[in-house]
Amino acid sequence: MADLGRRFYGIAEIAQAIGVERQLVTVWRRRSSHDMPPPDDELTSGPVWTAATIEPWVIATRARLSNTGTPAGEPVAVLARRYARRLFRLLALLLQEPRNDKEVLRTLSGLGQLHPAIAEAAMASGLDSGARRDLAELAALAQAAADVADGAAPEAELGGFLDRCLPVAPAAARLLSRATTE
Structure with a gap:
């Protein structure tokens, strides 16, 4: 997360100050969620906020996200997006013919x-039971992926890994959906 102290903020600067992706800030603004203040001005390049308008909101949002973050401090929404991108990439690679085992690994x-x-x-407080259950499913698949990638499980399991990924995709999608509606 970047320090505060700018005179003006755009979407990218707000995202950097909070420690989230620009797309998430754009969604919050579009949906008028999280009590995000309206911009002070609109330029051709996008909305602009003054420090006096946006910094109190950035500080409050940082605090809120850290309360719903992982113990390492990464917001669950950010972690869910990273996981979903990797899972869906893996699914696409596993469905590709011929399969590129090097890229899959x-x-x-x-x-x-x-x-x-x-x-x-999955152990963090402040999450509902559904989110915990979804995260536990994702954690189990991530551990299996680590075992195969590290050689602890035979590479021959690659063919069967598609069967392990498909049931977890809905859990990733639910977490991803929550991440974009927060």
């Missing part, structure tokens, strides 16, 4: 790297 490794954060997020 690389994507499995990336998914596996998220296991500790996902497992921690």
Whole structure:
């Protein structure tokens, strides 16, 4: 997260100050959610806020997100988007013919790297039971991906990994949907 202290903020600067992706800030603005203040002006390049208008909201939003974040401090919404991107990439690669096993293994490794954060997020307080259950499903798949990528499980499991990914896709989609409506 960036420090505050600018005179003016656009979408990108707000996202950077909060530590989220620009698309999420755009969605919040479009939906008028999270009590985001209206911009002070509209330029051709987009909306602009003065520091006096947006910094109090940025501080409040940072606090809110840290209360619903993972123990490592990453908001669950950000983590869900990272996971979903990797999972859906993996699904696309597994469905590709012919399958590129080298690329599948690389994507499995990336998914596996998220296991500790996902497992921690599943234990975080402030989440409803549905979100915890979805995160637990994702954590189990991430651990399996890490095992295959690290060689702890045979590479021959790649063909069967599609069957493991498909049931988890709805959990990732639910978390992703929550992330965009927050």
